[in-house]
Amino acid sequence: MDTTWDCIVVGAGAAGLSAALVLGRARRRTLVIDAGKQSNRHTAGIGGLLASDRRPPLDFYETGRVELANYPPWSCDPARR
Numbered sequence: 001m002d003t004t005w006d007c008i009v010v011g012a013g014a015a016g017l018s019a020a021l022v023l024g025r026a027r028r029r030t031l032v033i034d035a036g037k038q039s040n041r042h043t044a045g046i047g048g049l050l051a052s053d054r055r056p057p058l059d060f061y062e063t064g065r066v067e068l069a070n071y072p073p074w075s076c077d078p079a080r081r
């Protein structure tokens with residue numbers, strides 16, 4: 001795999017995954033490095049986010065990673081996820 005990246009995003013929470021999604025849509029090869037400690041990971045459900053109200057946060061993040069797969073190569077540092 002070519003490991004030349006256009007962008008590196010630190011953190012795969014809502015902000016980092018959203019940034020990586022926008023970068024992917026702009027055809028940028030993006031590396032996401034994450035320690036897997038999203039701030040809301042212990043709560044039972046997200047509150048007040050349209051289309052995701054009461055959704056378990058870990059399910060939300062997994063769907064985000066699936067959506068990123070629609071775009072140019074990206075990688076989430078597996079050792080730290």
Ligand SMILES: Cc1cc2nc3c(=O)[nH]c(=O)nc-3n(C[C@H](O)[C@H](O)[C@H](O)COP(=O)(O)OP(=O)(O)OC[C@H]3O[C@@H](n4cnc5c(N)ncnc54)[C@H](O)[C@@H]3O)c2cc1C
Pocket residue numbers: 010011012013014015016033034035036037038039040042043045046047048049
């Ligand atoms: C208990 C709780 C419940 C919440 N409930 C709601 C709610 O119901 N509705 C709502 O709108 N908001 C809620 N929030 C707020 C919401 O979760 C946060 O605003 C949002 O998750 C912040 O996203 P973020 O991507 O900025 O940061 P985070 O979710 O904190 O993600 C940051 C990520 O970056 C990683 N990281 C940081 N530094 C490094 C590094 N140096 N190297 C590698 N990785 C790194 C962390 O491990 C983490 O995975 C809640 C927050 C908490 C704490």
